Amino acid sequence: MDEVVIKLPLRLMPRKFGAVLLSFFFLFFFGFSVFWTVMAAMGVMTGGMEDEPFPGFRYAFPAFGIPFMAVGFVGLSTGLMKLLPGSPYWHVEIAPQGIKVRRGFRLRQFAWSEISPFGISARTKSTKGGKVTTYWVVALRAGDESYLSDEKQRYNRSVLQIDAGEYTQDKAEDAATALADWLNGIRAEAIDRPGRAATTTAVPPDFRGAVREIAAGAPRNLTKPSSRSSVIER
Structure with a gap:
């Protein structure tokens, strides 16, 4: 050679190929986390929750999706940074x-x-x-x-x-x-x-x-x- x-x-x-795959994966991960968190919050506002482990659990439940949103956002940001020109x-x-x-x-x-x-x-x-x-x-x-x-x-x-x-x-x-x-x-x-x-x-x-x-x-x-x-x- x-x-x-x-x-x-x-x-x-x-x-670039690896960065594209990484971006698509974390785009799905982040999007699903946002969807789950929003749906959980809407459920709390409309209907509440039976058999709560402790009083007020219904209001904390949607917050469980926030760490997953953070992981998805960081992963997606990493993939996009690798794809920037130069x-x-x-x-x-x-x-x-x-x-x-x-x-x-x-x-x-x-x-x-x-x-x-x-x-x-x-x-x-x-x-x-x-x-x-x-x-x-x-x-x-x-x-x-x-x-x-x-x-x-x-x-x-x-x-x-x-x-x-x-x-x-x-x-x-x-x-x-x-x-x-x-x-x-x-x-x-x-x-x-x-x-x-x-x-x-x-x-x-x-x-x-x-x-x-x-x-x-x-x-x-x-x-x-x-x-x-x-x-x-x-």
Whole structure:
């Protein structure tokens, strides 16, 4: 496969298909929660309730839907933020000087010299559909490299976390390895050559569909090389 080289800084944006599915799911979840809460409130106003567990329970009953509405609203907001053009609220930004990870309104930003090399932490949780494993690419504070060998400490002490599966349609485990190796290469060069770090990078195949070059304040899709050259120049 031809090499794709683009200029830094660049932005990794979450895959759209996953964001669309997430948005539709939480749209239904939020809509159903609103419908249930409204119907419960109307029932209280029109007819009351028999066999109340305690006096006044009828008035508290509709409030049970509020937490579900909140979960649906947050999930729907997350999906919509990922779908915004340029993904301004959900991305990984890589520059010669450092890295920035934005997830909603949470922003983490570090110079390369402030963080350790990157490692991979696999976190598994049980759901109704079975066990789900998320592969996080993590970095610790500079000086904490010794904890990278401990799986538990590697995640718990991390100051930077990237869900590799959000930015690729390939196998998340393999993508996490590719992303960690890629970021470690950029970091090593920035530290070894302060002030003279490379201004271009070769993008791994796993992430070519998610990468955008940042130019004039707006991300541009540079993942498709020209027919004459596999190196993209601006």
